[in-house]
Amino acid sequence: MRYEGIVIRPPSEAGSLILQVTLGCSHNKCTFCPTYKNKRFKIRPLEDVKADIKEAGSKYKVRRVFLADGDALIIPQKKLVPIFDDINKFISGVERIGLYGNAKSILKKTPEELKVLKEKGLGIIYMGLESGDIEVLNDIKKGMDTKKAIEAAKRVTDAKILLSVTILLGIGGKEDSKRHAIETGKVLSEMNPDFIGALTLMVVPGTPLYDDVEEGTFVVPDQMGFLEELYLILKNTEADNCFFTSNHASNYLPLRVRLPDQKDDALSLINNILEDERVDLLRPESTRGL
Numbered sequence: 001m002r003y004e005g006i007v008i009r010p011p012s013e014a015g016s017l018i019l020q021v022t023l024g025c026s027h028n029k030c031t032f033c034p035t036y037k038n039k040r041f042k043i044r045p046l047e048d049v050k051a052d053i054k055e056a057g058s059k060y061k062v063r064r065v066f067l068a069d070g071d072a073l074i075i076p077q078k079k080l081v082p083i084f085d086d087i088n089k090f091i092s093g094v095e096r097i098g099l100y101g102n103a104k105s106i107l108k109k110t111p112e113e114l115k116v117l118k119e120k121g122l123g124i125i126y127m128g129l130e131s132g133d134i135e136v137l138n139d140i141k142k143g144m145d146t147k148k149a150i151e152a153a154k155r156v157t158d159a160k161i162l163l164s165v166t167i168l169l170g171i172g173g174k175e176d177s178k179r180h181a182i183e184t185g186k187v188l189s190e191m192n193p194d195f196i197g198a199l200t201l202m203v204v205p206g207t208p209l210y211d212d213v214e215e216g217t218f219v220v221p222d223q224m225g226f227l228e229e230l231y232l233i234l235k236n237t238e239a240d241n242c243f244f245t246s247n248h249a250s251n252y253l254p255l256r257v258r259l260p261d262q263k264d265d266a267l268s269l270i271n272n273i274l275e276d277e278r279v280d281l282l283r284p285e286s287t288r289g290l
């Protein structure tokens, strides 16, 4: 197996076989994101990927495979299908294949193409929404609007593929914090994903957002500000049957909430911490990480 540069995967893919099919991210412009800044986007040659699949199949038996890097769904269907076929042919035990897909790459696939991938094992797509507020999305150069995000979500769920959406607490800054949170809850309600994962902003040197913070044009919310956002997002999210988590290492308050059943309990918990300013119940700054 060959890996190039930093390889990331969602926390829930910790036990998966990671197969690198692209290098970097096809968008690579988000102002807060340091992940692939030094990696030029490239689709790996099919022959190299096929060789990795054969090698993996000779060594491992795995239930889950995750296709890295940033945006594997952007691979044209005629190249992506053989990758799925080879995984199914050479690696035994695979029950689910997952990948990252942004709104653009999801909408580039027709509903029929997504259904074909589903039949071949695509079980989950991880999509970064970050914010449901259009001004924030423009500010952070997400390259997507909320209408497209909702349309993409519908296409994924119509194909009966699980959808996991990531949002980012604090990405509106202190100034737009409340609007970012409320609008994010509203858009999540329309997307109605199976999973929502909240991360908390950590400003990384070398990113455009870091420069904004240094220049004073972007102010990061404080701990209680992040918590207020978490409260407002949850309050404004109406989902049928969704698992909401904030257990990523960047978060101050790890939560695992089944929506809608456990929503009120989670809101009460956050509210109590906010009212009593129980900073001691939050994850210490020193143990946060990306």
Ligand code: SF4
Residues within 6 Å of the ligand: 025, 026, 027, 028, 029, 030, 033, 034, 035, 036, 070, 102, 128
């Ligand atoms: S946040 Fe996602 S879409 Fe944006 S640059 Fe980073 S990897 Fe690419």
